[in-house]
Each structure stands twice: as structure tokens, then as C-alpha cells.
Amino acid sequence: MTGTESDSLDRLSPGVTAVIAALDFEEADRVRLMELGFIPGSSVSCQRVVPMGDLAIFQVEGTQVALRKETAARITLQPSSTTRNPDADSG
Amino acid sequence: MPTAVEAQTETRQSLPGKNRAVAICGPPNVGKSSFFNRLTGLRQKVANYPGITVEKRVGSLRLKDGGQVDLIDLPGIVGMHPRSEDERICVEILRGRSDTLPRPVAAILLLDSTNLQAHLRMVPGILGLGLPTLVVLNMADELEARGGSVDVEAVSAQIGAPVVLASAVTGTGMKEVLRFVQGSFAPPRKVELPVINNIPAERKWAHSVAARSSYHTPEPSLWGRRLDRAFLHPVAGPLIFLAVVIAVFQSIFTLAVPLMDAVESAISVSAGWIGALLPDSMLKGLLLDGVWGGVGSVVVFLPQILILFLFIGLLEDSGYLARAAVIADRSMRSVGLEGRSFIPLLSSYACAIPAVMAARTIENQRDRLATLLIAPLTTCSARLPVYALLIAAFIPERPLLGPFLGTRAAVLLGLYAAGFFAACGTAWLLKSIVLKSKPAPFVLQLPAYRWPTICSLAFRLIDRAKIFLRRAGTVILVTTIVLWFLASVPYQDGEPPPIGESLAGSIGRTIEPLVEPLGLNWKIGIGLITSLAAREVIVGTLGTIYGMEADEGSPALQQALQSELSFGGAIALLMYFAFAMQCMSTVAIVRRETGGWKWPAIQFAYMLVLAYATGFAAYRVFG
Numbered sequence: 001m002t003g004t005e006s007d008s009l010d011r012l013s014p015g016v017t018a019v020i021a022a023l024d025f026e027e028a029d030r031v032r033l034m035e036l037g038f039i040p041g042s043s044v045s046c047q048r049v050v051p052m053g054d055l056a057i058f059q060v061e062g063t064q065v066a067l068r069k070e071t072a073a074r075i076t077l078q079p080s081s082t083t084r085n086p087d088a089d090s091g
Numbered sequence: 092m093p094t095a096v097e098a099q100t101e102t103r104q105s106l107p108g109k110n111r112a113v114a115i116c117g118p119p120n121v122g123k124s125s126f127f128n129r130l131t132g133l134r135q136k137v138a139n140y141p142g143i144t145v146e147k148r149v150g151s152l153r154l155k156d157g158g159q160v161d162l163i164d165l166p167g168i169v170g171m172h173p174r175s176e177d178e179r180i181c182v183e184i185l186r187g188r189s190d191t192l193p194r195p196v197a198a199i200l201l202l203d204s205t206n207l208q209a210h211l212r213m214v215p216g217i218l219g220l221g222l223p224t225l226v227v228l229n230m231a232d233e234l235e236a237r238g239g240s241v242d243v244e245a246v247s248a249q250i251g252a253p254v255v256l257a258s259a260v261t262g263t264g265m266k267e268v269l270r271f272v273q274g275s276f277a278p279p280r281k282v283e284l285p286v287i288n289n290i291p292a293e294r295k296w297a298h299s300v301a302a303r304s305s306y307h308t309p310e311p312s313l314w315g316r317r318l319d320r321a322f323l324h325p326v327a328g329p330l331i332f333l334a335v336v337i338a339v340f341q342s343i344f345t346l347a348v349p350l351m352d353a354v355e356s357a358i359s360v361s362a363g364w365i366g367a368l369l370p371d372s373m374l375k376g377l378l379l380d381g382v383w384g385g386v387g388s389v390v391v392f393l394p395q396i397l398i399l400f401l402f403i404g405l406l407e408d409s410g411y412l413a414r415a416a417v418i419a420d421r422s423m424r425s426v427g428l429e430g431r432s433f434i435p436l437l438s439s440y441a442c443a444i445p446a447v448m449a450a451r452t453i454e455n456q457r458d459r460l461a462t463l464l465i466a467p468l469t470t471c472s473a474r475l476p477v478y479a480l481l482i483a484a485f486i487p488e489r490p491l492l493g494p495f496l497g498t499r500a501a502v503l504l505g506l507y508a509a510g511f512f513a514a515c516g517t518a519w520l521l522k523s524i525v526l527k528s529k530p531a532p533f534v535l536q537l538p539a540y541r542w543p544t545i546c547s548l549a550f551r552l553i554d555r556a557k558i559f560l561r562r563a564g565t566v567i568l569v570t571t572i573v574l575w576f577l578a579s580v581p582y583q584d585g586e587p588p589p590i591g592e593s594l595a596g597s598i599g600r601t602i603e604p605l606v607e608p609l610g611l612n613w614k615i616g617i618g619l620i621t622s623l624a625a626r627e628v629i630v631g632t633l634g635t636i637y638g639m640e641a642d643e644g645s646p647a648l649q650q651a652l653q654s655e656l657s658f659g660g661a662i663a664l665l666m667y668f669a670f671a672m673q674c675m676s677t678v679a680i681v682r683r684e685t686g687g688w689k690w691p692a693i694q695f696a697y698m699l700v701l702a703y704a705t706g707f708a709a710y711r712v713f714g
Contacts, residue, residue: 025532028172028174029532031170031172031290032169032172032174032532032534033532033534034170034290034291035169035170035172035290036169036534036536037209039290039291039294040291041291041294041295042294047316047319048319048320048323050323050325050328050417050418051325055417055420055533057319057323057417057537061206061208061209061294062205062206062208062209062210063206063209063536063537064319064536064537064539065534065535065536065537066417066420066533066534066535066536066537067532067533067534068420068532068533071532071533071534074532
């Protein structure tokens with residue numbers, strides 16, 4: 001997978017790391033997601049997709065967070081920032 | 092061990108007043124509750140899940156100089172922008188805007204040393220409050236074990252507040268924490284902190300502080316990843332979940348049996364002693380039949396309740412519960428609730444009251460209302476004595492899945508499932524008719540897996556045993572004594588009347604037409620009334636009623652029930668208890684949380700109709 005401008009978090013395959021560019025939410029939701037680590041500039045990796053339901057588990061700012069696909073779709077990634085590294089950690 | 096605390100203690104501040112409060116705050120899952128236990132030794136619920144410590148907990152610490160410090164354990168926060176009710180409480184107390192608690196004189200900010208860059212981001216917000224603050228980097232043992240390290244002095248110099256590397260599990264660094272609490276408070280030194288509330292700037296600052304403190308990130312825990320692979324596996328995950336649930340229910344019956352036998356014989360032996368000591372009198376009757384018979388028949392269930400809580404504690408403290416929430420999200424979603432409602436619902440398996448309060452962690456007010464309305468439908472531990480008694484009396488034990496699952500555990504599991512599905516169905520009704528709302532983004536932090544400590548499990552069990560015995564000693568004792576008097580008057584020729592002719596008997600006969608369609612007689616009817624105080628009271632009530640009726644020693648309650656109830660009636664009674672809101676404390680707490688009588692009244696009526704209808708149907712089918 002290579003980064004394009006339209007890349008969003010929901011399209012990140014397991015084992016791939018990228019850098020967060022922006023969050024498209026209303027202010028309160030945006031702040032909450034940032035407080036949980038989804039901060040523009042943070043690197044995020046997809047750890048696994050949970051096939052039951054539409055959740056994916058991400059590693060961001062040292063913690064594991066589960067997001068629904070529809071939420072992940074509104075977090076955009078910096079173009080060409082993706083790297084394949086299953087054990088990538090932020091920081 | 093030299094620490095940065097000493098450097099800060101020079102600017103001492105004398106503080107007036109005897110009860111100084113120190114607040115313990117920090118993000119969820121940093122071991123805050125264990126830390127609190129370590130400091131105060133007070134009973135405290137340890138959770139490995141965001142948002143479960145809803146109520147603030149205060150413990151006092153005696154100081155060597157005879158003074159006292161109150162420690163407040165605050166709910167976890169991820170920033171200074173509270174969204175749910177419990178986060179709001181935390182921030183209010185820290186800012187000194189709480190009505191019930193005075194502003195703390197100092198704060199302890201607890202962070203996870205194994206995830207320092209991310210957690211240091213909390214520092215500017217907390218130091219910005221201007222309180223003397225000690226920053227505790229907890230889980231030092233884990234940091235070391237996984238090959239990480241940090242220069243504590245360097246962190247302290249950069250943030251302008253004392254810093255201690257500590258471990259609530261091993262006790263490392265706790266001496267320094269105590270020294271801070273003893274009163275050497277100094278306001279934070281002025282250092283350049285990033286603009287508060289600019290999260291990207293805070294993140295950048297936190298990363299650079301970590302880098303300049305030669306922070307060595309610990310190796311990621313590999314077995315945590317392996318566990319996730321199994322627990323969140325598409326096929327294995329749900330199967331493991333099911334196996335865990337079955338194991339819990341099976342052991343409630345098998346493991347508890349010898350313990351329950353021991354409690355039972357202790358009660359009957361002691362009843363024999365009392366009987367031998369006291370002369371025949373009304374007092375003897377009250378003590379033996381009323382108190383020992385009634386309260387004793389409830390206390391017998393203590394082992395089963397403790398086993399249930401031991402398992403809940405293991406699941407919660409180990410971090411498995413959050414994975415279960417991920418697996419449950421789909422089903423929660425199909426009824427219109429978010430996965431987060433799963434947590435209050437899960438704690439309502441213990442008791443609906445903390446669950447109703449835990450619903451405060453849900454940000455969406457309509458989801459919160461829906462969650463607290465359905466919480467009493469899930470099977471709380473007060474139902475367990477009722478279920479256990481009826482199942483033991485009416486369901487013969489036969490193996491179903493070899494040694495793994497017997498008929499009794501299966502029926503119990505079925506009753507729990509019935510409560511769960513009734514809760515889900517009701518949620519769906521509520522969400523699709525009266526409480527429609529736009530879904531908020533679903534975000535759930537998965538805490539790292541940890542070995543539950545014996546200490547924290549012990550604290551939970553002691554806590555539960557106390558609550559259960561306190562109820563047995565108050566609510567159950569009082570209703571039992573009142574009932575005993577009602578059953579003993581009016582005297583006939585100087586003798587207590589047969590129970591059918593007593594005051595309790597005539598009350599029972601008055602309501603008998605109401606319970607007859609469920610296959611129940613007036614004795615059970617009395618139990619349904621007394622158990623409005625608390626569900627398990629019915630066991631004590633029946634113990635008193637049947638205990639008094641028996642002339643030659645008291646027959647086992649089970650045998651008495653077998654001769655009084657048909658199989659269909661027993662199933663109807665189980666259904667009634669599964670669905671009815673037989674708990675005045677829950678009604679009261681729902682009234683408090685919703686701010687009026689409207690919702691608790693609707694809830695009570697709805698559950699009563701559901702209970703009566705299913706009970707009636709069950710009696711028709713099985714009777």
C-alpha cells in the first residue's frame with residue numbers, strides 16, 4: 001500500500017504504520033480522539049482487524065485503541081507516510 | 092534511594108487545618124487503585140478498564156506526627172476536557188469546584204512509566220492547576236523487566252515538579268510518596284510549559300521531555316500481542332469468551348458446594364448451642380427461627396457470591412474484559428448501543444446500583460439513560476441465592492457436556508442469558524422509539540494485560556463479603572424480625588398461632604389471588620412482598636416461614652419448597668425474579684440519577700409486567 005492524499009486510517013492494513021494528518025470531527029469528538037492519542041503528527045499502526053463487527057485495533061502513542069471503521073475513515077493520514085513494520089512503535 | 096523529592100522539600104509550606112486532602116489523579120489503567128490500596132490499605136475496587144472507578148474514594152492516612160491526610164482516588168482522565176460525568180467530577184474536584192469535597196491541598200499525578208511520552212502529556216494540564224504536585228511514574232517493575240529506563244532527575248528538572256519512579260506492586264518508591272503526603276508541599280516551580288489545551292504542542296513537548304530524560308522505551312510485551320491474537324481471533328475469540336463464561340457458572344456450583352456445606356453446618360451447630368442455652372420463650376423463638384433461620388439461610392450463599400466476584404475480578408484486573416467488550420461490540424451495536432454500554436451492564440452482574448452510577452461514563456445522554464434503564468434486567472448477585480435455592484430444589488444434576496457443564500449450571504446460565512437478552516431487547520425498543528440519537532465515535536482503549544495481584548483480588552472479596560454480610564445484618568435482619576412478629580401474632584391461648592392464621596398469613600391470603608396465576612401460594616406471595624427490600628430476602632423469609640411451621644426440627648428449605656411448589660411454579664418464580672425490579676435501592680438510585688420519579692416508575696412497571704407475563708407463560712407451559 002502506498003500513500004495517496006485520500007488515505008484514511010480505515011484503509012491501513014494490519015502491520016502498516018503511518019502518520020496522522022488531520023481529524024475530521026466536530027470539536028468535542030476531535031479533542032477526545034486527540035486525548036486518546038490520535039494527534040496530527042503521531043504515528044499510528046494498525047494491529048489487527050476484528051472481523052466480528054467492523055472494529056480495528058490501532059497502536060498509537062503507546063496505547064492500543066479500538067475504533068470502528070466509520071470513525072477511522074474520518075482520520076486522514078499524511079501522504080507517503082506509510083511504512084510496513086509490524087512492530088513499529090510511536091516515538 | 093535518592094529521588095527528586097528531596098530537592099523540592101526545601102520550600103516547605105505549613106498548612107493549617109487537620110484534614111488535608113491529597114488527590115490522586117491520572118489516566119485510566121496506570122494502577123491508580125492498587126496505588127491507593129498500597130497507601131491507605133482501604134478497600135477499593137481495582138479496575139483495569141477506563142471509567143470504572145466512577146465514585147470518588149477517600150481513604151485516610153495516619154501520619155507519624157498524629158495528624159491525618161485524606162487521600163482522594165479520582166476517576167481516570169485522559170485530559171482536561173471532561174466529557175462524561177465521572178471525568179467532570181474529577182476535574183471539578185481538582186479545580187476546587189466540587190460541592191461535596193474541599194479543594195485538595197496537593198495532587199499526585201500517577202503516570203505509566205512504560206508509556207512515558209504519551210503520559211507526560213498530562214503534566215501541563217495538571218501543573219497548570221497550581222497545586223503542589225508529585226508526579227509518580229508507576230509500574231517501575233515492568234519498565235525494568237522490559238528493559239526500559241528513565242532519568243527521574245532530568246524529568247523533574249524539566250517539568251518543575253518532584254518526580255518519583257515507583258511501583259505499587261513491589262512497593263518501590265512508596266516511601267518518597269509518603270514523604271510527599273506527609274506535608275512537604277511546594278507549589279510547582281515556574282518552567283516553560285506548552286500552551287495548555289493545545290494537544291499537538293503538548294505531545295511534542297512530552298516527547299522532547301522524554302528524549303532529554305534519556306527515556307529508553309521498554310520492549311513491547313510480546314505475550315500481550317499473542318494473547319490478543321487468540322482472544323480477538325474471529326473464531327477462537329468468541330469460543331474462548333463462551334468457555335470462560337461456562338467455566339464461571341460451572342464453578343459457582345461445583346467449587347462452592349463444600350464451602351456452603353461448611354457454612355450451613357456452622358449455622359445449624361450454633362443454632363443447636365443457642366437452643367440448648369436459652370430457656371423456652373418468645374425470645375428463643377425469635378433468635379432461633381427468626382434470626383438464625385432467616386439470616387442464616389441467606390448467609391449460606393456467601394461462598395457462591397465470592398466465587399462469582401473472584402472471577403469478575405480476575406477478568407477485570409487481567410485486562411480481558413476490554414477484549415470481551417470488543418467482541419461484544421457488534422451485538423451491542425445491533426441493539427443500538429455503543430460497546431461502552433457493555434461495561435456498566437457487566438458491572439450490573441454484580442449489582443445494578445454501581446452499574447446505574449457507572450453509566451455516567453457514557454457521554455451520550457440518551458445512551459446513558461437507556462443503559463441505566465436496562466441495567467436492572469441483567470442478573471445481579473442478589474438474584475443468585477434465589478436462583479441457587481430453586482435450582483438446587485427443582486433441577487436434578489446431570490452432566491450435559493461431560494464434566495464441563497451440568498444441568499444446574501446450564502439452567503443458571505440460561506437465566507443469566509434471559510436477563511441479558513431482555514436487557515438487549517429493551518435497549519433496542521428504547522433506542523428505536525424514545526431515545527433515538529446520533530452515534531458518537533466509538534473509541535475504546537485496550538489496557539495492557541497484567542497478572543491480577545492477590546492483594547487486589549483479596550480487597551475485592553473482602554469488600555464484597557462486607558457488603559453482603561452488612562445487608563444480611565441490616566435489611567435482611569430487620570425484614571426477618573418484622574416478618575417473624577407478623578407471623579407470631581395474634582396469640583391463641585397464650586401460644587403463637589399456626590402460620591396460616593397469623594397476621595402474616597392473612598396478608599398472604601389477601602394477595603394470593605394475584606400470585607396464583609403464576610402457580611405460587613400465599614407463602615411465596617409474602618416472600619415477594621418482603622423481597623422488595625432486597626431480592627435475597629425471599630430466601631430468609633421462606634426460611635422463617637417454613638422454619639416456624641416445622642414441628643420436628645427444621646426441614647431443609649429445599650424439601651419444603653419441593654412439597655409446596657410445582658415444577659411449573661418454580662420456573663415461574665425464577666422468571667419473576669429474573670425480570671421484576673425487586674429492589675427498592677435500585678429504584679432510589681435511578682430516581683437520583685434521572686432526577687425524578689418518571690423513569691423509575693416506568694422502569695418498575697415495565698419490569699413488573701414482563702416478570703408477570705413470563706412467569707404466567709412459564710407456569711402454563713411447565714405447570
